[in-house]
Every structure is written in C-alpha cells, then in structure tokens.
Amino acid sequence: MKILLVDDHTLFRNGLKMLLDTLPGYEVTGEASNGRDFLDLITKNDYDIVFLDIEMPEINGIDAARKAIEHKPELKIITLSMYGDEEYYDQMVGAGAKGFLLKNTNLLEVRTAIDTVMSGGNYFSQELMQNLLRNYKAIHETKEPDAELSEREIEILLLICSGLSNQKIGDQLFISKRTVEKHRANILCKTNCKNTAGLVMYAIKYQLIKT
Numbered sequence: 001m002k003i004l005l006v007d008d009h010t011l012f013r014n015g016l017k018m019l020l021d022t023l024p025g026y027e028v029t030g031e032a033s034n035g036r037d038f039l040d041l042i043t044k045n046d047y048d049i050v051f052l053d054i055e056m057p058e059i060n061g062i063d064a065a066r067k068a069i070e071h072k073p074e075l076k077i078i079t080l081s082m083y084g085d086e087e088y089y090d091q092m093v094g095a096g097a098k099g100f101l102l103k104n105t106n107l108l109e110v111r112t113a114i115d116t117v118m119s120g121g122n123y124f125s126q127e128l129m130q131n132l133l134r135n136y137k138a139i140h141e142t143k144e145p146d147a148e149l150s151e152r153e154i155e156i157l158l159l160i161c162s163g164l165s166n167q168k169i170g171d172q173l174f175i176s177k178r179t180v181e182k183h184r185a186n187i188l189c190k191t192n193c194k195n196t197a198g199l200v201m202y203a204i205k206y207q208l209i210k211t
Helices: 010-020 035-044 061-071 086-095 107-118 126-139 151-161 166-173 177-191 196-205
Strands: 002-006 027-032 049-053 076-081 099-102
Touching: 002 010, 002 035, 010 027, 010 107, 027 035, 035 049, 035 061, 049 061, 049 107, 061 076, 061 086, 076 086, 076 107, 086 196, 099 107, 099 126, 151 166, 151 177, 151 196, 166 177, 177 196
Parallel strands: 002 027, 002 049, 049 076, 076 099
Antiparallel strands: none
C-alpha cells in the first residue's frame, strides 16, 4: 500500500514514516511539506492513502484536499489534526477527507484508520469525536435535528458514526445489508450530507452522539 505524507513539520513526518514502515504491506513512497508540492506529486505518482495536515504553507490542507479529489476522486485522504483544529473539520469533510486522526494517536489506531478508509469506510478517532462534541456543547445551544429522522434512522446513524460497516449494522439490528443501505441513503438525503463523515458531523452538531 503506497502512502503519501503531507505535513510541514519534518520531524513529525519522519516519526510517522518510521512507524508506518514497521507495518508489513505499508510503504511511505512520497512526502511533501506543503499543499502545492502535494498536488504536484499526485499528478506524477499513484498513492493509495494520503495523510494530510490542515494548516500548511503555500496551499492549506482544505484547498489541497478539494483540488486533489477533483483530480483523483478515488484518492483516500486522512486528515492529521491538532487540538484546536475543530473549526476546520466541516470544511475538510466537504473537501472529501475520509478519515480524521489526532497527531498524538498511536500506531494501532493509525492502522485501523487506514484499513477502514481503504475498505470504503470513514474514520473518526473516538477521542476526536468526544472533543468535537464537548466543543459544540460549550459553544452552541442544544438544537433539535432539522431533519425528520425516524427512531430506526437515528439508531442506524449512531451505528454509522461508531464506524460499523453496513453488514455489521445489519447483523447487529437483525436486518439485511440491503435494508441498511436503503436507510443510509434516506439518512443522507434527509440530512443533506454527502458522505459518512458528513453524517458524523451532523450527529455531533445536533448532539445525537453522547460522551
């Protein structure tokens, strides 16, 4: 699996590269220190996963992710985040990021994020989700969801936010995978979200997720 690391801190990139290189089947084949170099690299090389910082010189992570996905829609981007970056998450979701990790995460969670995203899922670290929820509670009043979701749809939404696949959700609720897919499509339509990451942000915004 070919991995591209994009972060303006050389020490951090080196550390992450050393960790990833210890895992069989994973190889860091490219590095960039800013958004412009990142966009240049993906036009010349193929990568499976990109770890992308948010705040960088030249072109920031949000704009770089948006342009990268326009050029290569199949590209899987995992956002690298610091505490305090929460204000950017909505924009990163809109730009097409599939995963979100705090920079202090451990190797096991990094691997889980990669595997989840490569299998077609979206990944939010639990610590990150809790931070987001606490910040929303501190800043915003509790609001009723603006979409009329049924009890079953809310139940499925929360399972989606926990990172379960359609098959696992179906197994847990004793319904078929196809039924889960129909519910997921209805939830996306009702909430006006484009993807699973958007659903996670929606659930946090309306405090459907509990810490």
